[in-house]
Amino acid sequence: MGAATLDTAFFAAWIEEITRSVGAEKDRLTRLDAAIGDADHGTNLDRGFTAIAQALADKEPDTPGALLTLVGSTLIRKVGGASGPLYGTAFREAGKALADVSEVSAAELVGALEAALAGVQKLGSAAEGDKTMVDALAPAVRALAQAVQEGKDPREAAEAAASAALAGAEATVPMQARKGRASYLGPRSVGHEDPGAASTALILTALRTVAAPRSAGGSPPAGPDGSPGW
Amino acid sequence: MKKLINSVDSVVTDALRGLAAAHPGLRVDVDNQIVVRASGPRPGKVGLVSGGGSGHEPLHAGFVGYGMLDAACPGEIFTSPVPDQMIAATEAVNGGAGVLHIVKNYTGDVLNFEMAAELSAEEGVEVASVLVDDDVAVQDSLYTAGRRGTGATLFVEKIAGAMAETGAPLPEVVRVAGEVNARSRSFGVALSACTTPAAGKPTFELKDTEIELGIGIHGEPGRTRSAMRGARELARTVMEAIDEDMPISGDTLVMVNGMGGTPLIELYVVFAEVADYLASKGATAARSLVGNYVTSLDMQGFSVTVCLLNDELTRLWDAPVETPGLRWGR
Numbered sequence: 097m098g099a100a101t102l103d104t105a106f107f108a109a110w111i112e113e114i115t116r117s118v119g120a121e122k123d124r125l126t127r128l129d130a131a132i133g134d135a136d137h138g139t140n141l142d143r144g145f146t147a148i149a150q151a152l153a154d155k156e157p158d159t160p161g162a163l164l165t166l167v168g169s170t171l172i173r174k175v176g177g178a179s180g181p182l183y184g185t186a187f188r189e190a191g192k193a194l195a196d197v198s199e200v201s202a203a204e205l206v207g208a209l210e211a212a213l214a215g216v217q218k219l220g221s222a223a224e225g226d227k228t229m230v231d232a233l234a235p236a237v238r239a240l241a242q243a244v245q246e247g248k249d250p251r252e253a254a255e256a257a258a259s260a261a262l263a264g265a266e267a268t269v270p271m272q273a274r275k276g277r278a279s280y281l282g283p284r285s286v287g288h289e290d291p292g293a294a295s296t297a298l299i300l301t302a303l304r305t306v307a308a309p310r311s312a313g314g315s316p317p318a319g320p321d322g323s324p325g326w
Numbered sequence: 327m328k329k330l331i332n333s334v335d336s337v338v339t340d341a342l343r344g345l346a347a348a349h350p351g352l353r354v355d356v357d358n359q360i361v362v363r364a365s366g367p368r369p370g371k372v373g374l375v376s377g378g379g380s381g382h383e384p385l386h387a388g389f390v391g392y393g394m395l396d397a398a399c400p401g402e403i404f405t406s407p408v409p410d411q412m413i414a415a416t417e418a419v420n421g422g423a424g425v426l427h428i429v430k431n432y433t434g435d436v437l438n439f440e441m442a443a444e445l446s447a448e449e450g451v452e453v454a455s456v457l458v459d460d461d462v463a464v465q466d467s468l469y470t471a472g473r474r475g476t477g478a479t480l481f482v483e484k485i486a487g488a489m490a491e492t493g494a495p496l497p498e499v500v501r502v503a504g505e506v507n508a509r510s511r512s513f514g515v516a517l518s519a520c521t522t523p524a525a526g527k528p529t530f531e532l533k534d535t536e537i538e539l540g541i542g543i544h545g546e547p548g549r550t551r552s553a554m555r556g557a558r559e560l561a562r563t564v565m566e567a568i569d570e571d572m573p574i575s576g577d578t579l580v581m582v583n584g585m586g587g588t589p590l591i592e593l594y595v596v597f598a599e600v601a602d603y604l605a606s607k608g609a610t611a612a613r614s615l616v617g618n619y620v621t622s623l624d625m626q627g628f629s630v631t632v633c634l635l636n637d638e639l640t641r642l643w644d645a646p647v648e649t650p651g652l653r654w655g656r
Contacts, residue, residue: 126525134379134404134544135522135529143402172441176379177405177434181441219437276433279470280463280542282549 100250100307102200107160108152111167113302115145121298128291132278137179137291144175144183160200164208165191178276179292182216182229189215202244202253209237209257220275227273227285229292236261236300254300254307261300265293327521334523338380338402345387349650352390359407360415361387362397372490372499373397373419376428376483377412378435379404381522382543384651385479385620391649392656394487395428403522403623404544406434412442416451424452424496426503428482430475431459432544454496456503458482460512460631462571463540463549474542477583477620477631478510481643484652488645502642506633513567514541514629515560516548518587520622539563541629543585543622557592561599564630569607572634577612578604579633579643586621588628593617596628613643619651 100106118125122138129137151170157163168188172180193211194200200208213233222228224235239260243253268290276292278285331337339356346354353364367373376386377399386398396419401407416425425446429439436457443453458475486503494502516538519528532538537560538548568574582597584590597616604611612635620629633639646655 130525130529135525136403136405139524140402140405173408173410175405176401176408176438178432178437180406180408180434181437220433273470275471277471277542277544280474280549282470284549 102160102202102205102250103198104158104160104163106306107163107200109306110303111145111148111152111163113305114299115149117298117302118142118145118295125291125295125298128289128294131288132273132281132285133291134277136177137295140175140177140179141183141295144171144180147174159194159196159198161191161194161196163191164188164194167191178220179295182220182292183295185215185219186212186233202250206237206241206244209233209240213237222275225271226275227268227271227278227290227293228275229290229296231268231271231290232261232264232293232296232300235264236296250307251304254304258297258300258304261297265289265297268293327526329521329523331523337523338400341380341383342387342400345650351648352387352650355414355418358414359401359411360397360399360418361390362415362418363390363392367396367419367421369421370423370493371421372423372494372496373416373421373425374428374483374487374490374499375399375412375415375419375425376479377401377407377415377439378430378432379406379544381520381623382621384618384649386483388651389480389483389649391647391653393491393645393647394483394649394652396490403524406432406438409438409442409445412439413446413449416442416446416453417449420451424454426486426490426496426499427453427455428479428486428503429455429457430479431457431472432474432542433471435475452496454500456482456486456500456507458507460507460510461540461542462511462513462567463542476514476543477512477581477629478507478633480581480615480619480652481510481579481631481633482506484647485639485642487647488642491645502638506639509572509635509639510631510633511568511572512629512631513564514543514548514585514627515539515564516541516585516622516625516627517554518626520586520625522623537627540567541585541622541625541627543620543629557595558599561596561630562603565600565603565632568630568632572632574604574607574609574632574634576609577635577640578609579613579635579639580604580611581615581619581629581631583615583620583629583631584618585625585627585629586618587624587626590617593628596630600630612640 125138172184397415459473460478540549
């Protein structure tokens with residue numbers, strides 16, 4: 097077994113892993129939100145991803161693009177708040193960028209995540225440094241693009257993206273919020289991790305989890321010859 | 327933390343069931359989470375839709391009825407509603423003269439209403455929006471999401487509602503709604519944090535001797551924390567913040583609004599001080615409201631909203647209204 101094949105099943109597994117980790121981490125996300133927002137981020141995302149499981153079961157999309165688009169629409173319809181439209185747009189834009197290919201190449205995945213980032217930035221008009229999800233998403237997309245360009249295997253590329261997202265989320269701690277509800281706190285938003293950046297890091301960590309070959313236990317072996325298998 | 331709920335997940339729908347049972351003048355669609363007038367849309371009348379997170383009762387569902395809103399979409403607690411709700415509400419109240427969305431300036435409300443307005447427009451409904459952003463506690467609008475929408479939302483809903491009831495066309499209703507917002511300012515103070523049912527504990531810690539100045543309505547912490555002080559001094563701090571931003575003069579409409587956990591007796595203590603402050607500026611509270619109107623669950627504290635009246639706004643404020651939360655003249 098080599099690298100993951102980025103087919104519909106792969107993306108479904110990614111969404112399942114996001115759902116699992118959002119469920120497991122929802123209290124932490126809500127606590128982060130309580131510090132500088134209104135204490136509902138974890139609950140909201142959990143509600144959205146729980147609804148997605150049902151939506152995917154009802155409709156069974158047959159391409160990665162259709163799957164991500166359905167995920168996005170469901171988030172918009174179920175989550176509310178700012179995170180519903182923002183994450184919903186991210187997944188919808190990613191899905192639309194993939195069009196109707198049945199198997200996604202590494203370059204296409206990069207393109208999809210770039211489209212997601214562009215959609216989020218357009219809707220929320222946030223830039224890096226504003227203490228939002230963009231601070232995790234933008235560096236993750238850059239890291240993924242660079243890894244793919246260097247011909248890294250999917251596990252390594254996803255690893256790079258997840259690490260960059262986690263570092264980006266961590267880097268929001270000393271920032272002063274300039275967008276969203278935390279911006280009302282002004283200087284008092286400093287010293288807290290942004291909940292949106294934290295959930296974005298979860299989503300990319302889930303990508304790393306599913307991109308790693310699922311050998312039982314232990315750390316998976318590296319790709320056999322370093323050739324990009326996706 | 328003790329709460330009168332059945333389960334965290336069903337708080338909003340259970341409350342809507344209660345609203346439906348208590349107020350036959352409203353039609354409550356529990357599945358879609360929307361509240362509309364039972365009488366349905368009136369042909370040729372502009373429809374007014376508002377919405378936002380639940381937890382601010384009676385805002386917004388309690389202001390649906392004659393002379394005010396045609397529909398409200400309550401979101402989850404402190405979470406903006408979703409576009410599906412807003413689209414359903416917009417379609418339900420469209421009497422052919424267009425629909426006005428009254429949106430509080432919070433990122434989530436703005437984004438969801440924008441999406442709903444676009445989709446409704448694609449369905450052929452003429453939709454306009456007014457953004458309420460009256461909170462003077464948010465000063466630096468260049469690098470934030472801008473001022474929050476708080477107490478003035480009620481003024482906009484009442485006055486635009488009265489204008490719509492006259493059969494005025496959409497641009498006129500939009501104009502007067504914008505004018506109310508432009509002439510209104512608010513400032514809030516919390517003596518305690520609130521407890522959302524999902525979190526089960528207060529959203530922030532406040533010592534007995536501390537208060538939060540410049541709070542919004544979602545349990546979010548305010549801009550500064552300071553020592554507790556007497557009502558006179560607190561009222562003065564609030565009124566000075568408002569006056570500094572928008573010099574107060576002449577006839578005003580004033581609301582001393584409870585955040586949900588403060589008894590009326592204390593709100594009247596505050597109102598007395600507010601009235602004295604107005605007098606010191608040569609202004610008067612020509613119209614007033616004292617009570618819990620735009621709340622933040624069980625938060626203790628209050629906000630003051632001042633609107634500088636003119637003849638048109640006074641007339642529209644005085645027009646009959648019949649809703650669960652506001653009612654006179656009919």
